[in-house]
Amino acid sequence: MESLDDVIDDLIADRVIRRHRRTWLILIGVVVVLALIVLATGGWKERQGRAVPTLTVTADTPATVEAGRWEFGFTRSEIVREPKTDYSTAKAELLVYFDIRNIDTEEYQSGTPRQNLLRWVPGNGADLVESSGAYCRGKPGWSIVYGLPPQSCYTKFEIPPDFTADEIEVGILGEKYESDDGLLGADETPYWHNPEATAVVRLRPTVVVKEDKYR
Template sequence: MESLDDVIDAMIADRVIHRHRRKWLIAIALVVVLALVILATGGWKEKQGRTVPTVTAPTTVTAGKWEYSFTKAEIRRQKKTEYSDAEAKLRVYFDLKNIDDEEHQSDSLTGDLLRWVPGNGEDLVDSNGATCRGELNWVLVYGLPPQSCYTEFKIPADFSADMVEIGVLGEKYEGDDSLFGANDDPYWHNEAPVAVVQVEKPVVVEDKAGD
C-alpha cells in the first residue's frame, strides 16, 4: 500500500506534467517548423534536393495572392568613383497582378516573397519589393489588370552570369495554429516556396550614380 508521502509526490508530479505539457507541445511544433524551413531553404540552394518546380522565363507563376509574369533580367553596374565603391544590382522584370480572391484588398509586394538564389550553398537574398510606375512599393488594386514592375537584389560588384534564379514564395490564407492559443481567423501569412524561375542571358547595363 502506498504511503501518504508517495501519494502526495505522485500528485505533485502529475500537476507539473500537466502544467508543462503545453510548453512541450509548442517546443516540439517549433522544432518541426524549423526543420521544414531548413529543408525548404536547402532545397533552393542545391538543385539536387529542390522540392519546388523550376521554370524558365518568360513564364507565369501564381503564388498566394500574386500572379507574376516574368520576362527578363538585367545586371546593372555602377563604376567606382572618387566618392563611392563599385556596386551592382540584379533587376528582374515581370508583370504583377493582385489576385486576392479571399479579402479583395489592395496591397504592395513585400521583399521577402522574391529571393535571389545565388547557388553554391550561399544564403538567399531578399528583394526590395516591387517598383511599378516608377514607385517602389506601389499598391496594386485587386481585380485590375497587371502592372509592369521590376524588383532588385544586391549582388557583388563583379557578378556575372548567363542565367539567374529567382525563388518565388507564396503566402497561405489560413488561421494561426490553435496550439499556440491564437486567433484562428484566416489571413495571408506563412509564406512557403512555390517555384524557382530561371531567367537566361541577363543584359549588363552601366548605370550612372543615383540610377
C-alpha cells in the first residue's frame, strides 16, 4: 500500500518535471535543428583541400618522393583483372610499382614500409584505401636495408572488380622521428611514427587481364 509520503513525492516530482518540460523540449529541438543545419551545410569538419604537392608520373619521368625514412621512386601502375570463372567471382587489384630506398639516417635500420604509408586516393571525398605494404623480391614484408641501392617493389590496393580509371592517385605519408610526450609518462626515446601526408602521385594505370589456366 502506497504511503502518503510517496504520493506527495510523486506529486512534487511531477510538478517540477512538468514545469521545465517546455524548456527541455525547446532545447532538444534547437540541438536537433542545429545538427540538421550543420549536416546540410557539408558537415562539421572543415575541408581544406590538398595541402601537399601532386606529382605526375609518365612513362619516362618517374616521380621521386622522400617521405620519412623511405625514398620512393614511382614508375608505373597496373589494374590487374581476374575474370569470373566457374569457381570464383571476378576480382581486380590495383598494383603500383616503385623503387624504394632506405634513407633512415637516424637509426640506420632495415625495415619494410608500413601499410598505412601508401594510400590510394579514390577521389570524390571517399575514404583513402591503405596499401598492402611492399612486395620486394616477390616477398611481402621484405626488409629494405640502409645503404643498399633502391629496390624495385610494388604494392597492392583492393579495388572493386569493375573499377576503371584513366588516372589514379596515390598518397604518400612520411613518418617522423620523434618521441612520445614524456609528460604523460611515456618513454622519451624517439622512434619513427606519426605519419604525415607528404605528396600525391598521379599515375596512368595499364590494364592487365590475368589468364586463368583452370578456366
